[in-house]
Amino acid sequence: MIELAAWCALRFGKVVDLHRGDVDLKSGEIRVSRAVQWVDGKKIVAAPKADSVRVVAFPPHIGEAIKEHLRKHAQWRKDGLLFPTMHGEQYRAPTFHQAYFRKAREAAGRPDTCASTTSAAHRSHFAAAPGATLAELMQRLGHSTVSAALAYQHAAQGSDRRIAEPLSRFAITSSHERGT
Numbered sequence: 001m002i003e004l005a006a007w008c009a010l011r012f013g014k015v016v017d018l019h020r021g022d023v024d025l026k027s028g029e030i031r032v033s034r035a036v037q038w039v040d041g042k043k044i045v046a047a048p049k050a051d052s053v054r055v056v057a058f059p060p061h062i063g064e065a066i067k068e069h070l071r072k073h074a075q076w077r078k079d080g081l082l083f084p085t086m087h088g089e090q091y092r093a094p095t096f097h098q099a100y101f102r103k104a105r106e107a108a109g110r111p112d113t114c115a116s117t118t119s120a121a122h123r124s125h126f127a128a129a130p131g132a133t134l135a136e137l138m139q140r141l142g143h144s145t146v147s148a149a150l151a152y153q154h155a156a157q158g159s160d161r162r163i164a165e166p167l168s169r170f171a172i173t174s175s176h177e178r179g180t
Contacts, residue, residue, distance in 0.1 A: 004030070016091045029056065
């Protein structure tokens with residue numbers, strides 16, 4: 001759950017309401033169409049904030065772990081939860097934090113991190129740093145406004161070089177075409 005949340009920029013309410021049918025191992029994608037939250041002790045499952053269903057590709061290096069998780073831990077029906085509690089329900093944030101996240105952050109040597117940090121890290125470093133366009137970033141992160149996505153798109157170290165190198169290839173190609 002933690003790896004999927006981090007690598008796919010999924011907030012807690014979205015990742016805990018993923019179902020077996022939301023995972024497509026062949027295409028390497030997760031379909032995000034719901035989020036769960038608890039308000040005054042009542043569970044509310046609704047469309048994500050941006051009112052959009054999105055499909056997020058998961059990195060190939062976690063594909064095998066997802067496949068194994070489906071085989072060993074997810075509920076078997078297509079609408080079965082991907083990450084059910086022992087009682088077959090969605091995790092509530094405090095329970096998840098107590099039982100799993102604290103242990104994971106200690107094992108990673110990051111006792112200062114919180115569950116929301118995993119999604120934020122992806123949003124700012126994993127998605128924006130490799131040079132994702134604004135439109136690509138908006139789609140991957142499920143943002144419906146440019147201002148929301150711009151908060152995570154920043155000049156990554158080395159990005160100027162990445163932009164400059166194709167300019168040289170363009171210049172060389174153009175000069176050969178002109179015969180100069």
